Amino acid sequence: xxxxxxxxxxxxxxxxxxxxxxxxxxxxxxxxxxxxxxxxxxxxxxxxxxxxxxxxxxxxxxxxxxxxxxxxxxxxxxxxxxxxxxxxxxxxxxxxxxxxxxxxxxxxxxxxxxxxxxxxxxxxxxxxxxxxxxxxxxxxxxxxxxxxxxxxxxxxxxxxxxxxxxxxxxxxxxxxxxxxxxxxxxxxxxxxxxxxxxxxxxxxxxxxxxxxxxxxx
Amino acid sequence: xxxxxxxxxxxxxxxxxxxxxxxxxxxxxxxxxxxxxxxxxxxxxxxxxxxxxxxxxxxxxxxxxxxxxxxxxxxxxxxxxxxxxxxxxxxxxxxxxxxxxxxxxxxxxxxxxxxxxxxxxxxxxxxxxxxxxxxxxxxxxxxxxxxxxxxxxxxxxxxxxxxxxxxxxxxxxxxxxxxxxxxxxxxxxxxxxxxxxxxx
Numbered sequence: 001x002x003x004x005x006x007x008x009x010x011x012x013x014x015x016x017x018x019x020x021x022x023x024x025x026x027x028x029x030x031x032x033x034x035x036x037x038x039x040x041x042x043x044x045x046x047x048x049x050x051x052x053x054x055x056x057x058x059x060x061x062x063x064x065x066x067x068x069x070x071x072x073x074x075x076x077x078x079x080x081x082x083x084x085x086x087x088x089x090x091x092x093x094x095x096x097x098x099x100x101x102x103x104x105x106x107x108x109x110x111x112x113x114x115x116x117x118x119x120x121x122x123x124x125x126x127x128x129x130x131x132x133x134x135x136x137x138x139x140x141x142x143x144x145x146x147x148x149x150x151x152x153x154x155x156x157x158x159x160x161x162x163x164x165x166x167x168x169x170x171x172x173x174x175x176x177x178x179x180x181x182x183x184x185x186x187x188x189x190x191x192x193x194x195x196x197x198x199x200x201x202x203x204x205x206x207x208x209x210x211x212x213x214x215x216x217x
Numbered sequence: 218x219x220x221x222x223x224x225x226x227x228x229x230x231x232x233x234x235x236x237x238x239x240x241x242x243x244x245x246x247x248x249x250x251x252x253x254x255x256x257x258x259x260x261x262x263x264x265x266x267x268x269x270x271x272x273x274x275x276x277x278x279x280x281x282x283x284x285x286x287x288x289x290x291x292x293x294x295x296x297x298x299x300x301x302x303x304x305x306x307x308x309x310x311x312x313x314x315x316x317x318x319x320x321x322x323x324x325x326x327x328x329x330x331x332x333x334x335x336x337x338x339x340x341x342x343x344x345x346x347x348x349x350x351x352x353x354x355x356x357x358x359x360x361x362x363x364x365x366x367x368x369x370x371x372x373x374x375x376x377x378x379x380x381x382x383x384x385x386x387x388x389x390x391x392x393x394x395x396x397x398x399x400x401x402x403x404x405x406x407x408x409x410x411x412x413x414x415x416x417x
Contacts, residue, residue, distance in 0.1 A: 010396060011392045011393050011395065011396035012392060014392075033342050034403075036342050036343075037342060037343040037403050038399050038400075038403065040342070040343050040347055041343065041347065041352070041371075041399055041402050041403060041406070042371050042399070044347045044348075044349065044352050045352065045367070045371035045372050046371065046372070046374075047349065048259075048263075048349060048352065048353065048372050049259075050255040050256040050258075050259040050260075051255065051259060052255060052258050052259040052262050052263075052271075053254070053255060053258065054254055054258040054271070054272050054275050055272060057272070058254070058258075058272050058275055058276050059247070059250055059254075061276050062246075062250065062276055062279050062280060062283075063243070063246070063247075065276075065280055066243075066246060066280070066283060069284070071241060071246075071283055071284065072241055072242075072243045072246065073240070073241030073242075
């Protein structure tokens with residue numbers, strides 16, 4: 001067997017060699033060296049392992065995307081998990097009486113968030129005119145306060161015992177919003193902070209929705 | 218690797234994490250990510266030789282996995298499922314860039330890419346002088362087609378029939394490309410060692 005013949009079949013060998021091939025390796029230093037080198041490369045390749053570590057931003061980006069796509073269904077903090085009292089009159093309250101409040105609250109909250117974030121990252125000269133609905137609602141804090149009062153009054157009318165817990169829930173989520181707004185304001189380019197802010201407002205809207213759902217018979 | 222791999226203490230096992238991830242549990246997703254991130258990222262980094270591209274591909278591989286996790290039925294190991302997905306993500310990216318992952322015709326290769334066919338003149342063996350860093354560097358310098366097959370076979374442990382299916386070539390072509398990759402690496406490593414000796 002010549003060197004050419006041996007090297008031609010080398011790709012097919014995968015470690016096993018017939019007698020003729022073994023004899024050639026024993027008798028040919030060049031092919032023996034070639035085989036030894038290739039074996040050393042394969043052996044070292046198997047040891048390379050999984051040693052490289054991605055930066056933390058990779059997970060942050062994945063997490064953000066999962067939340068945006070609704071694949072992460074993080075349960076709300078306990079502040080919104082309240083059992084319905086057995087004596088509640090909620091079941092008798094027509095849903096339509098309160099249904100208008102949910103989309104209005106959600107729209108107001110999200111509109112306010114977008115407006116707030118936009119204001120904080122956009123120079124005054126570059127700011128577009130606010131949407132009439134958002135503009136008509138006034139400063140976001142006042143509007144939010146008025147909505148909260150209305151919601152709590154509705155809750156009180158149906159289940160006075162729950163008012164305190166909803167009030168507490170709203171205070172907690174407002175604190176979350178303030179923290180998120182602070183972070184977003186500190187670094188307008190921080191996408192994670194922006195996402196936390198959106199999450200905070202989503203939680204607020206969910207409190208409203210929870211309150212509305214409790215009015216459904 | 219089984220689905221019942223225990224992590225530590227009272228943390229989630231992989232199997233538990235998979236089931237909880239199907240329910241949208243954030244901690245479960247993170248558990249699965251931390252279990253497999255190094256392998257996926259290492260593959261992507263070695264295939265692309267670019268940190269930013271590797272991170273993008275890692276992110277894409279995990280997102281595709283998490284989007285489809287509801288369909289995982291446990292017929293194969295979760296890690297196998299994930300790593301195949303990662304390989305597909307990388308190969309798709311290479312194809313998008315117009316890089317032939319494995320040449321369909323062996324004659325397409327340039328002279329520069331092909332290893333020397335004649336026996337080398339050097340008489341000093343490589344064994345004992347190859348270290349991980351030198352090999353990683355040499356792999357970076359492989360043409361994309363050689364690099365892909367070498368990484369999939371010798372580093373990741375896929376068989377030729379699996380590689381052929383993934384990259385869309387014949388088994389014979391996969392074997393041929395692997396051999397050429399190893400020969401090219403041999404050449405690169407010997408050159409590197411010679412250059413190092415000259416500098417001393």
